[in-house]
Amino acid sequence: MLYQRQLQYFQEALKSGRLSHAYCLVGPEGTGKLSLAQEWIELLNELNSEERDVNFSNGHPDIFVIKPVIEEKKGKIRKKDISLEQVQDGLEKISFFPYQAKYQIILIEEAERLTIKAANSLLKLIEEPTEKVKIFILSHNEEKILPTIRSRCQIIRLAPESEDKIRDYLQKKYSTETKAEIDAVIAISDGKVEKAEQYLNDRELREKMEEMRADFATALRGGKLTGFKLAEELGSNRTECLLMLDEAVSYLRKLLLNLISKEEQVRVIRKVYTILERAVLLRHQIATTNVNQRLQLENFFAQI
Known part of the structure; x- marks a missing residue:
């Protein structure tokens, strides 16, 4: 429980x-x-x-x-x-x-x-x-x-729960779902049970978030055109824009922890940390002010 x-x-x-x-x-x-x-x-x-x-x-x-x-x-x-x-x-x-x-x-x-x-x-x-x-x-x-x-x-x-506790909870509540389905939503839910349930109940939303995360990963590797496409698609929808930035922050945090655990070069770790800081700041700006979302997103991806 x-x-x-x-x-x-x-x-x-x-x-x-x-x-x-x-x-x-x-x-x-x-x-x-x-x-x-x-x-x-x-x-x-x-x-x-x-x-x-x-x-x-x-x-x-x-x-x-x-x-x-x-x-x-x-x-x-x-x-x-x-x-x-x-x-x-x-x-x-x-x-x-x-x-x-x-x-x-x-x-x-x-x-x-x-x-x-x-x-x-x-x-x-x-x-x-x-x-x-x-x-x-x-x-x-x-x-x-x-x-x-x-x-x-x-x-x-309340803090995010462990993956094991969320898995146990979901398996009991959604007994008809396969282990693979439950593991898939846990992997993108960041220890947030409501998020996991939302993805489990809404496959379309889950697929959209997985696509956003994949597009962000592409932009992070230098695919600026993909980043600008995201900026265009999300520039007028604050709710989806914030969801994408949540996914971006989650992705960057996991990437950063992975790099640190593998003792990656300091230069690489510092770069990812800087991008993470900027993503957190951008999310805060869009959530709390009336900034031009598309312009801010384009600036963000241009500087990756």
Whole structure:
């Protein structure tokens, strides 16, 4: 079972009556924060895990999920920040007693995308907790959550799991999948269980990511035309651009570790490390600012 220590911690808190009113689960994207929070909430309210999809798509009267809205505008797909109105809507819904469950739940995904007004509205609830409400805040970037919110939550940090643990988990959950299929998705998932499940359930996405990784490897070996083609294809789609850069960073990290283990020449190691640094910086710029994606990608590949 994944994150056994964190699950055991919550079970003990539940049994002893020492539950926090607010939990903040933080860790890299894809590490299973949502799955763990859902499992905790199911334990808390004695819910059937087989009804998870319904319960956490605002189909349960006592569970309110708040997350960024995805919109398409002028051919570009982007996530909007979580607005004050979204948080206020959730707060309004918990102004009554629970309908079915023991606790009312507010579950906030990608909480780093809360606007300042939305975060301050949430802070008021956290500062004045009610006995029948539990709050679960999920974030890929702990530092972007208001310090006043973080300080009032029980922080649970998740790191990527080992390949062996993910393999065991996937083999039990997806018993009809072959070992080869499971090994293939693990190889490109970087210890991130949600990412592995996504690739296992969406072969088209997995093939696209494998193609992107192969194209990046070609560009890294000097195939600038391949790099410029990637820049052209991804220049107007931030979501896919960030996915490609995630794959690039993962590929470079593995390559760097492999070079170090083989005691490759320092010059080669330094070059790969420099490219890795630039890839991480580029991903951050595209994720947090309105830079010209295509131009930035072209500059990146031109300097490899």
